Amino acid sequence: MKKNIILAGVGGQGILSIATIIGYAVVKVDIYLKQAEAHGMSQRGGAVESHLRISDKEIHSDLVPHGRSDMIISLEPMESLRYFPYLKPDGWLITNITPFVNIPNYPEMKHLLKEIKAHKNSIAIDGDAIAKEIGSPRSMNMVILGASAPFLGIPFNMLEDSIRAVFGRKGEDIVQKNLDALNRGRDFAEEYIKK
Amino acid sequence: MDKLLLLGDEALAQGALDAGLSGAYGYPGTPSTEIFEYVQHSKEAARRNVHRTWSANEKTAMEEALGMSYTGKRALVTMKHVGLNVAADPFMNSGITGANGGLIVAVADDPSMHSSQNEQDSRHYGRFALVPVFEPSNQQEAYNMTFDAFALSEKYKTPVIMRLVTRLSHSRAGIVRTKYLNENEIKLPDNPNQFMLLPAFARVKYKNLIEKQELLEKESENSKYNEYHDGKDRSLGIITCGLGYNYVKENHVESKCEYPILKICQYPLPRKLIQKIIDECDEILVVEDGMPVIEEWLRGYLDNCLKIKGRMDGTLPRCGELDPAKLRTALGLEPYPIKEVPTIVKGRPPELCKGCPHRDTYYALNEAMKEYGPGHVFSDIGCYTLGFLPPFNAINSCVDMGASISMAVGAADAGLFPSIAVIGDSTFGHSGMTPLLDAVNSKANIVAFILDNGIVAMTGMQDSAVTGRVEDICMGIGVEKEHIHVINPLKGHHEENVKIIKNEINYNGVSVIIPRRPCIHIAAKLRKQK
Missing domain, CATH: 3.40.50.970 (Thiamin diphosphate (ThDP)-binding fold, Pyr/PP domains)
Incomplete structure (x- = not known):
C-alpha cells in the first residue's frame, strides 16, 4: 500500500486539518507517514500545499516526487490545477468548486471547470454549498476529505475515529457536524463513481 | 513507547527534553519556530520548569544558553539561519570558550527562501567557528541526534550545531522515543578561566580549539550517522548529506542503487571515508540540500580534482532546494511523465489579512x-x-x-x-x-x-x-x-x-x-x- 497525496488550497482554508485527520488515522496503525507542510509567509492568503505520503514500507523523501502523486485533494478550484506536475496521468483530482477570489486576475469559473473535467479522473464537488446545507460552513474541508475517502485506502471508520479524536475537545456538536460533512462528501463521490 | 507524529522541529525538541534539557532559548523565525514552541507547550517542560520564554533576539538567546551551559546544565538555543548572523558574535566566541553543560545550537536553514531573505547554509558557520555540526536526514534522526549532540558537546566541551532545513523542520513523521535522561545538576567549569577570553587566555584557547579538530574528525569517522554503503557500479560514487540522502534513495525505490553512497550527517567531514569513495569511484556526485558546501571544500579553490559533479557544474541546480525530480535528472534516470500547469492558473501571492x-x-x-x-x-x-x-x-x-x-x-x-x-x-x-x-x-x-x-x-x-x-x-x-x-x-x-x-x-x-x-x-x- 502506498499513496502520495497533494493537499492544496489557500492559506487559512484548512488543508492542515485534513492532514491532521489522515495523520492521526494512520499513526495508530503500523503504517509509515510523512507530511510536509507550509508555514510562515505563505500562510497569509497565498497558495498553500502539503505533501502527504502513506506507505507500508519506509518512506524516503518528505516531498512527493513530480509525476508520482496518486491524488490531489484541493479546497479551491484554481489551486487544484496548480499542482498538476505532481499528478500521475491516471491520478485522481478531487476539488471543491467554490472559488476563493482574492486576486484581480482570477480566471473565469467555466474555464477552470473545463480544465478540471478534462482530467480523466476528477471529482468536482461544491464543498462550500454542502457544508452550508448541514449548517457548518467551516466544515467544507471535511466534505472534500470525505469525497476523497474512496481513493485513500484508509478504512472510512478510521477517518471517523480521527475526527472524533481531533475535534473531541471542541464539543459533540462540532464532532457531529464534521462527521456529517465527511459522510456527505463520501456519498457524493460514491454516487459519482457509479455514474 | 507510543509513536508520536512530530514535525522535524518537534522531534528535535522532544529529543532535547528527553536528553535532560534545562533551558530552551530562542527567537521566532520560520522554519525554526516550532522547536521552541514544542518545549514551550510541553507539560513535561512545565513540570520540570525548563526555561522556555522567548528571548528578545538570537544574540541574547545564544548568550543566555551559553550562561546555562556555564553552570553545567544542558541548554538548547533555536533560530532560523539568518538569526545565526545576529547571534554570530557569541556563537563564534562560544567555539573558543567551549561549553560546560551540553549546548545545542539548533538552526533551521531555508533553501529556496520559502520565508526568508537568503538561503545561507549554517554548515559554513560550523566550519568558521570550528564547531561540529549534526544534520539529521529524518525526524527520528533529529530525535536521536540530540542525545548524541549533547553527549559530544559535553565530552569535548564544545557547542554543537544541529542543522535542519525547511522540508525536515516542517514535515511530520512518526517517531519513537527511546530513553529518558535526568537533568544535570549545577557544576561550574573545572577550569575557572574557561569562559575568560582576555587575549592571553583566548590565544591559548584558540590553539586548543584547533587541536581539538583532529579528535572531532575521528568522532565523525566513527559516527553511526556517517554511513558508507558499498555498491557494485563504481563509475559513480555519491556523497550526500541530510535530506539529499532521501532524494537519492527515493529514486532507487524500484531499482536498488548500485553506486557506492557516503551519507554524511556529522561534521567535521570524515576525511578517511571521503578519501575512500573518491579513490574507489570514477566520478563523484555531491548531493546537498543547501549551498554546495561539501562540494566546494572537495573541489578546493583550484578545482583540479576533475571528477566531482554537483551544483557547481550544473549537474544539479546551483541554488534552491533539492527535490526527487532534480535528483532524477542528475542521476540520468528517465523522468516521470508530467502534466503541465494549465496556463489559466494565476499566481496567488500572500497578502495582508482582511481587517489587518x-x-x-x-x-x-x-x-x-x-x-x-x-x-x-x-x-x-x-x-x-x-x-x-x-x-x-x-x-x-x-x-x-x-x-x-x-x-x-x-x-x-x-x-x-x-x-x-x-x-x-x-x-x-x-x-x-x-x-x-x-x-x-x-x-x-x-x-x-x-x-x-x-x-x-x-x-x-x-x-x-x-x-x-x-x-x-x-x-x-x-x-x-x-x-x-x-x-x-x-x-x-x-x-x-x-x-x-x-x-x-x-x-x-x-x-x-x-x-x-x-x-x-x-x-x-x-x-x-x-
Whole structure:
C-alpha cells in the first residue's frame, strides 16, 4: 500500500486539518507517514500545499516526487490545477468548486471547470454549498476529505475515529457536524463513481 | 513507547527534553519556530520548569544558553539561519570558550527562501567557528541526534550545531522515543578561566580549539550517522548529506542503487571515508540540500580534482532546494511523465489579512506621502513587508531585522526627505532600539512607525518582548514625548492619522508614530479575556 497525496488550497482554508485527520488515522496503525507542510509567509492568503505520503514500507523523501502523486485533494478550484506536475496521468483530482477570489486576475469559473473535467479522473464537488446545507460552513474541508475517502485506502471508520479524536475537545456538536460533512462528501463521490 | 507524529522541529525538541534539557532559548523565525514552541507547550517542560520564554533576539538567546551551559546544565538555543548572523558574535566566541553543560545550537536553514531573505547554509558557520555540526536526514534522526549532540558537546566541551532545513523542520513523521535522561545538576567549569577570553587566555584557547579538530574528525569517522554503503557500479560514487540522502534513495525505490553512497550527517567531514569513495569511484556526485558546501571544500579553490559533479557544474541546480525530480535528472534516470500547469492558473501571492491593522496604517501613510512620490519608506521583516505588494506599494526595502530605522537614518543623513521607517513591535524589540538611539543621538530627521499589533504575527502568534512598553522605551531612548504618537489604525481615524503623519514629517527631528491595534488573529482572544 502506498499513496502520495497533494493537499492544496489557500492559506487559512484548512488543508492542515485534513492532514491532521489522515495523520492521526494512520499513526495508530503500523503504517509509515510523512507530511510536509507550509508555514510562515505563505500562510497569509497565498497558495498553500502539503505533501502527504502513506506507505507500508519506509518512506524516503518528505516531498512527493513530480509525476508520482496518486491524488490531489484541493479546497479551491484554481489551486487544484496548480499542482498538476505532481499528478500521475491516471491520478485522481478531487476539488471543491467554490472559488476563493482574492486576486484581480482570477480566471473565469467555466474555464477552470473545463480544465478540471478534462482530467480523466476528477471529482468536482461544491464543498462550500454542502457544508452550508448541514449548517457548518467551516466544515467544507471535511466534505472534500470525505469525497476523497474512496481513493485513500484508509478504512472510512478510521477517518471517523480521527475526527472524533481531533475535534473531541471542541464539543459533540462540532464532532457531529464534521462527521456529517465527511459522510456527505463520501456519498457524493460514491454516487459519482457509479455514474 | 507510543509513536508520536512530530514535525522535524518537534522531534528535535522532544529529543532535547528527553536528553535532560534545562533551558530552551530562542527567537521566532520560520522554519525554526516550532522547536521552541514544542518545549514551550510541553507539560513535561512545565513540570520540570525548563526555561522556555522567548528571548528578545538570537544574540541574547545564544548568550543566555551559553550562561546555562556555564553552570553545567544542558541548554538548547533555536533560530532560523539568518538569526545565526545576529547571534554570530557569541556563537563564534562560544567555539573558543567551549561549553560546560551540553549546548545545542539548533538552526533551521531555508533553501529556496520559502520565508526568508537568503538561503545561507549554517554548515559554513560550523566550519568558521570550528564547531561540529549534526544534520539529521529524518525526524527520528533529529530525535536521536540530540542525545548524541549533547553527549559530544559535553565530552569535548564544545557547542554543537544541529542543522535542519525547511522540508525536515516542517514535515511530520512518526517517531519513537527511546530513553529518558535526568537533568544535570549545577557544576561550574573545572577550569575557572574557561569562559575568560582576555587575549592571553583566548590565544591559548584558540590553539586548543584547533587541536581539538583532529579528535572531532575521528568522532565523525566513527559516527553511526556517517554511513558508507558499498555498491557494485563504481563509475559513480555519491556523497550526500541530510535530506539529499532521501532524494537519492527515493529514486532507487524500484531499482536498488548500485553506486557506492557516503551519507554524511556529522561534521567535521570524515576525511578517511571521503578519501575512500573518491579513490574507489570514477566520478563523484555531491548531493546537498543547501549551498554546495561539501562540494566546494572537495573541489578546493583550484578545482583540479576533475571528477566531482554537483551544483557547481550544473549537474544539479546551483541554488534552491533539492527535490526527487532534480535528483532524477542528475542521476540520468528517465523522468516521470508530467502534466503541465494549465496556463489559466494565476499566481496567488500572500497578502495582508482582511481587517489587518497594517492595511489602515499603509492607507494613511500612502496618503500622507502622496506629495513626495515613491522611494522614501524603509521597512523591515514581518507581515507588514507585504505592504510592498499591490494595492499598497508602500515600502521600498526589506533587508534584515531592524534595518528599517538604521537605513532611514543613513538616507536622512544623505539628505533624503522625508525619510520614513516602518517596523513591527517585535522587530523593534529585536533590533530596532539601538538604531533609534543612533537617530536620537544624531538628531536624524526621520519618522519611525512602530506597528504595534501586540504579537509576533508572521511566525504564528508568539509573544512580543515589548508589548505594553513601546512608548516608554522610545521615551527612555530619548525621543521627545510630544513627537511620540499612538494612533488607532482604523478607517474611522483615517483623516486624523494622516494629519498626525503629515505634521511629524514636517518636524525636523526624530518622530515615532505607533499605530496600535491587535493582530486580528489575537483580537478575538483578547476580547474574551476581558
